[in-house]
Amino acid sequence: MSTIEPTMTQKFRTAFAENNKQNALQRSVVKNGISASAQNQAAEVNNVPVFSVDLATGKVANQKQSGRCWMFAALNTFRHKMINSFNLKDFELSQNYTFFWDKYEKSNYFYENIIATADQELDSRKVAFLLATPQQDGGQWDMIVSIFQKYGVVPKTAMPESSNSSNSRDLNNYLNKKLRKDATILRGLIHNGKTIEEVQAAKEIMLGEIYNFLAISLGTPPENFDFEYRDEEKNYHLDQGLTPQSFYEKYVGVDLDDYVSVINAPTADKPYNKTYTVEMLGNVVGSKAVKYINVDMTTFKKLAAAQLEQGESVWFGCDVGQSSTRDSGIMSLDAYEMNDLFDIDFTMTKAERLDFGESLMTHAMVLTGVDLIDGVSTKWKVENSWGEKVGDKGFFVMSDAWMDEYTYQIVVRKEFLSQELQEVWQQEPIMLAPWDPMGALA
Template sequence: MPQNSSNAAISSDQISRYQDQFNQRKDAQVIERALTHQGILATSADYASDTDMSPVFSIDLDTGKVANQKQSGRCWMFAALNTMRHHLADLFKLSDFELSQNYTFFWDKFEKANYFYQNVLNTADQPLDSRKVAFLMTTPQQDGGQWDMLCAIIEKYGIVPKSVMPETYSSSKSADLNKVLNKKLRKDAVTLRKLSAENASDADIAAARDTMLGEVYNILCYTLGEPTQTFDFEYRDDDHNYHLDKDLTPKSFYDKYVGWNLDDYVSVINAPTADKPYNKTYTVEMLGNVLGGREVKHLNLTMADFKALAIKQLQDGQSVWFGCDVGQSSDRQKGIMDLNAYNKNELLGTDLTMTKAERLDYAESLMTHAMVLTGVDLVDGKPTKWKVENSWGDKVGTKGFFVMSDRWMDEFCYQVVVNKKYLSDDLLKAQAEEPTVLLPWDPMGALAAN
């Protein structure tokens, strides 16, 4: 039975008791002075983790300089393109090369608008205060995404070098563009719901939607530049040899210079919640970007299997896309992600500990950021720490690279993408199964956007 609200009101006696308890702490005033001047993080920082997280690894891939997503939520896109860039750089001796994040950003925004329109029409018979409609209208589109969503873009539109479609103001600082796009999409949702309510013909709805998409396309061209259709690829490799490859398309460039079969790369998650049994696959309702394209699909595995697959791929010399909750127990400036980075429990005299499953179930944690695993330190065959390539530029961490403790990975990593050749026969069979459809707000539907 719910507690009677009149009995649950805070009394003056309670406040007096709490004050007495606070004053009885001998260190209360010391802690108060420290926290009021320095804040929780600086005061609780445990510098012992600095030595534990030294950036030395038994497996350490040379991946060149880090990229910088600047003031945009494209981490998932940067991380995925970086894994492809690493491969391309090794093959063609292009250590400082980057793929165009602006090109894939353009098409992702465009496709997300169409995806939103479809979801609006699919839910047009539901009231505005239904949870699904409210979910759609809260954020019609955003910068964030997942691995499968970038695969859907590449499979349809290909990729290009950054030199062919470089960054613009709005790609590097996307807040204003997102506000405009979301305003437009909400306005278009009004029109589409009205047309549906009036039983407009499919042809009339399609015509209205076509006009809307044309307007979105124009906005994207104005802010991000017109998307490249054909181009020449001119470069000097690391040996200073000159190369010119003419009349390429984005798809022919991808086929020639990356050439991965993206179907070979699968998403593996670790979600130890009761609603997601291990060795089963999952997708998320209303999550995606390209209608008719690749769907988001996750294979849920134990953390032991999750890490073993990542290690196998690193041992073969290939970096690993991964998603995590980067804001948890991490020092951005030092580039350290470690459970011992801060000791808030001891400082504040409380227990903030939750299990990984509890954090997911109670909205304390979800995937917020995607990066790339480029190394691991194995001691007696077991991982102790991981090397991480971030996309926040070279002014943080060790020239942009972070160190993640293995215990931090256990608690706050949720997704890796690996070549399915590393999966056992049983896991391959499990991955091929039809996925269970999760609700739109499930934490495994979170978009990496930091």
């Protein structure tokens, strides 16, 4: 290995000191920070928030200090439908309710994976992967579908936000402590020759403790409730004796089996027009596995635009921290001119970023509009879940080129797929490793 010699560093120091441009940049960046110094106002000029297709959605929600974007985005797509169908105002579904059941189910999913890998050494990659993060706030579309199908949904009035759903750091910290401790017990029971019945009995006790922990932290999920509201015309409505499942059927009424997850992953190991799943990715044991169909970006965008043109918003996953401004809500490749600021070429292809760990899906939001010129998309309207103090009252503008580079997943109705892609969707999915970037949780 080659060391850094003092003479080399001195050469760099001298060259920097003699470069007036770099000294001027240094003064700006040291005082104002990297992003502020590189921000490009032209990106805002080129991404005016006006769209040829623009759906009515109401106010944005706020996930606060939690990683629940994926469930906020899914619930927001339902909210859009309900606002229009029932003439509601400022209405939200309970994110705390789905949060409770996701944590409960993820705990069981972790236990079952610990049991399944008990014959592997602690330093095996799969066991190390499980123990690194036993559970977290994030998730995938098919995982929230599993929660909806098993537990239904409730209005926010039936299970309001709690301190720990709005700021989940402590909850996650102590839940993961318990899960890791329980992992030692489960592996010990198996290594000591206990029967599967004895192991499952121990797991049931653990799940009872998990339920109590979640009920104390988040509140008890309702089994029955009344739905009381006034619509936009001030008309009073009362629907009594609902369950989470009957509420979903009556007020949401979306057949979730009609939707498919479409990804764009242009890496050599994932040919287009194939389906994929990810090992050990899920939350509800016994539910259908996470499944994607990988398509080229032109097809990807046409599918999203088609659903928007039919008046339905689109759940999507992206790498939101890349080249986007939180204050003005601009997601554009020229939002920051970092190459010019440092005179360094940071450019990588989308495939290279995925393969080398530079990018993956980190956040889920909702597409609520698109600007189409001669049938071709130029920019997209994005509903975020960070409250109204970011972007344009919580809405962002995403350039078409940004979507190409940093958007990885959309969820659309199966009917928008071509006949060829519908046949592809029926194929048995190719299994990806648990740590594959397509297994990232939004």
